[in-house]
Amino acid sequence: MSHWIFSEEHQMFRKAVRSFLEKEVEPNIELWEKEGETPRSLYKRMGELGFLGIKFPEEYGGSGLDLIMEAVFTEELSRSGSGGVGAAIGAHTTIAMTNIWRYGNHEQKLKYLVPGIKGEAISALAVTEPGGGSDVANIKTTAKRDGDYYVLNGQKTFITNGVNADYVIVAAKTREKPTHRNISLFIVETNSEGYSVGKKLKKLGWRSSDTGELFFENVRVPKKNLIGTENEGFRYIMQNFQYERMTLALGCIGAAEKALELAIKYSKERIQFKKPLSEFQVLRHKMVDMAVDIEKARNITYRALYLYNSGKDCVTEATMAKVYASEMLNRVTDQALQIHGGNGYMMEYSIQRLWRDARIQTIGGGTTQIMNEILTKQLGILSRPNKLQTQ
Template sequence: MSHWIFTEEHKIFRKSVRKFIEKEVTPYVEQYEEAGETPRVLFERMAELGFLGIKYPEEYGGLGLDLVTEMVFLEELSKCGAGGTGAAIGAHIGIATTPIWRFGSHEQKEKYLVPAIKGEKIAALGITEPSAGSDVSSIATKAVREGDHYILNGSKTFITNGVNADFIIVAAKTADSLPHMSLSLFIVETAWEGFSVGKKLDKLGWRSSDTGELYFENMKIPVENMIGEENEGFKKIMVNFQWERLTMAFTSVALAEKVLEETVQYARDRKQFGDSILQFQVLRHKLVDMAVDIEKAKNITYRAVEQYGKGVNVTTEATMAKAYAAEMVNRVCDEALQIHGGNGYMMEYPIQRYWRDARLQPIGGGTTQIMREILSKRLKITDGF
């Protein structure tokens, strides 16, 4: 179904992205899944078409377009059949390079954002740690200043693009005080001494993206590689979370739409008792419920995206969108797999991959439980209210 948020330009752009993905991404999904990563050549090819710099200023090689255009791109990429590929590209343009664009110096943008837009360097964001997932206040990685460098020690885990990244935006403690007054963000090059990848993680879903455990041991970080001011990283992380969670929400919607479309076609083609299984009213009603669920998530999400694009603080709206859409796509995928019956449980049918990929949505970017806790505070649903 169409939506008011999209202009004619967005619709034209969507058609061009869809054509590219059908030709240059979808045919290779199984290869990416087997390799456990999205190849650099795809980053490079997307850069040639401007896809890695959609929202970024022309000054740095970007297209200078709006956030809805980036959303259109990521939505279509989410429908390629491999959630991991969407995650790899999405992490690069949506959460890793965004802090440099928003808060970095001109020199940092020239040195890191420009080659990232050109597809010459792959970026990752390093926030999560073994004991600090959704709770950034528990980050233990530490950076201590010594002259014109910081000495970085610590580890990160579940880092998308972490194995193959050329640079990583790392959150680290730079003071012994409250979390919102002690975190800083650094641009860390993986070629520097002291960096290592513990292992490439083997995942249930999103298998076409590389995900790694990262270690920093007495790693020297030049002072000029700090993004913004010292101890101001917490606020930057919170701003970045809004777009990350909106991305999780609208990619959930996109995947659910693809699953519904393919399930309707499967039900139309599948024969039982000499006729299409669409003859069964209970199945048709299931499909209708799935469509309604998608539309609810879509409208919550698109409204938040539109407000975010205007510069509004959408912490509440983005959190609602993420919480609802992430659970929605799991409901839709689960019903779709059930409709496929025994075939849905077979690896030869893509529904099993969509089902596995969808399971990450209520976990990544903050679990649904964390989203609800944030909302209970934002909506003042707390003890004593």
């Protein structure tokens, strides 16, 4: 459905992106699912078309457009039917490179942002650790100063693009205390001595994105690769969470639209008791409920996007969007699979992939439970101090 937040230019861009995805992405999804990764050739192709630099300044090869234009791209990418491709590209542009754009210096942007925008280098953000999960403040990886270098030791896990990345933005502890003011971000080139990638992790969904374990054993990182100010990394991560969670919500909307589209198409084609499934009132009403659910998530998310694009604080709105959209996607894909009946459980029907891909959305970027805890503080329900309030 159209929405006032989008201009005619945004809508024209949406058509161009959708056409590209239908021709060059959707026919290859099953192959990339089997290979367990999004190929470098797709990054290069998207770089050539300007899709990886939508919001980044023209000075570094980007288009210098607004965040709403990037939101269109995010929605359409997820609507193509592969959460894995969306995760891989999103981890590169929205999560990793955004930290360099916002907090990095000119030299870092020239060296790392430019090739990333061109699709010539793949990036990743490494925050999560085996014992940490959503507890960002509990990072164990350390970075100790040694002259003009920092020496990194530790381990990261569940890192999207972690297997094939050329450089990784790593969150590491640069002092013991105070908590929340002891973490820094570093750009680590993956060909560095002491850096290694463990096994490629096998996942229920998002199979067309590579996810890996990373190990740092006395990795020497030049001081010039520190992003922003030392010990301010936690603040940088938290600030970017607002936009990251909005993009996750946008991805949920795109994927849910695809699931509903598949359910409607199947209901018109599948004959049971001598008539199409679409003629059974219970299923028609089920699909209406799905459409209403999607529209609720859309409007919550678009409001957060509008506020963020206007430079306003939207922690509450972005958190609500992430919670509602991710839970909505799980409901919608589950119902869409149910409408497909036994066929929905078969691997040759793409609805099963959408259903599998949906499950991570209530976990990644902060679980629903963490989001709700943040909202208790934002809404004034929790009166005592809460360490999650800034997330």
